[in-house]
Amino acid sequence: MLDTVREIETPEGISLRLRAAGALPRAQAWMLDALLRMGVFMLAMIPLGLLGVGGNGLAMLLLFALMWAYSVACEVWLDGQTLGKRALGLRVVNADGTPVTWVPSVVRNLLRVVDVLPGVYGVGLVCTLIDPHARRLGDIVAGTMVVHAVELPAGTQVPTVAAIPPPVVLAADEQAALVEFAERSGQLTLQRQEELANLLLPLTGRRDTAAVSQLIAHANWLLGRA
Structure with a gap:
């Protein structure tokens, strides 16, 4: 089989x-x-x-x-x-x-x-x-x-974009949540990505697609990417 x-x-x-x-x-x-x-x-x-x-x-x-x-x-x-x-x-x-x-x-x-x-x-x-x-x-x-149950290292599936540091210091659980969102973004519909990203308006200062891109850029910075 x-x-x-x-x-x-x-x-x-x-x-x-x-x-x-x-x-x-x-x-x-x-x-x-x-x-x-x-x-x-x-x-x-x-x-x-x-x-x-x-x-x-x-x-x-x-x-x-x-x-x-x-x-x-x-x-x-x-x-x-x-x-x-x-x-x-x-x-x-x-x-x-x-x-x-x-x-x-x-x-x-x-x-x-x-x-x-x-x-x-x-x-x-x-x-x-x-x-x-x-x-x-x-x-x-x-x-x-x-x-x-092949486990990939955390952050492996985060799209690679230019890294941008978050405007504020994030706690460990907040950093993990941000990386997880970026990692799963490719599995979400665009509407769902924007809906979740809009919840973090105080962090990104942006909405919709621009907010999604900003969060992915922050995730890249947290992963130590240039």
Whole structure:
């Protein structure tokens, strides 16, 4: 299954391009997670094996946690990434591009028992080959998808223009917001760019397209560009 791109427009008018992960990178991430869980369990069995019946009970609890709780906890607490997915640069998100939450994560992982049928993820593989966004059955039901999560350094996508220093000293969060606006400007409609830029009239002293250009110039200065 080749990786595909899903384009989503947010209520703010931002166009998000999510590159869905195909079956091969997902299988590789699953194998890494499986090896990690197996290693943790085998190491834990060394001391637990010395505890007799009580140790066996604890071992069963640990096995349950590794099989079922591991993926859900990682996806919710580690920004949609198990350790295997992080190593492969993958992330689980909701179908609209928002971070995955508890209920969708639980659903997609519970339905893994269906995706694995009749063996070696037969159902899941067929679903990823048929679905336009390479989703297995669990993702389709939960409303989630696995995407490539390549992170670009902050400011990489800011258009390069002549830098102009801001007329006032900006706090760190204000600088970050200004750079983020400039970085996403190419994904916004012109009307939305102007609407947001006009909110900063006290900073730019300009309106509409001139205000947008001024903010992008300020962002270039904050990024240390000449």
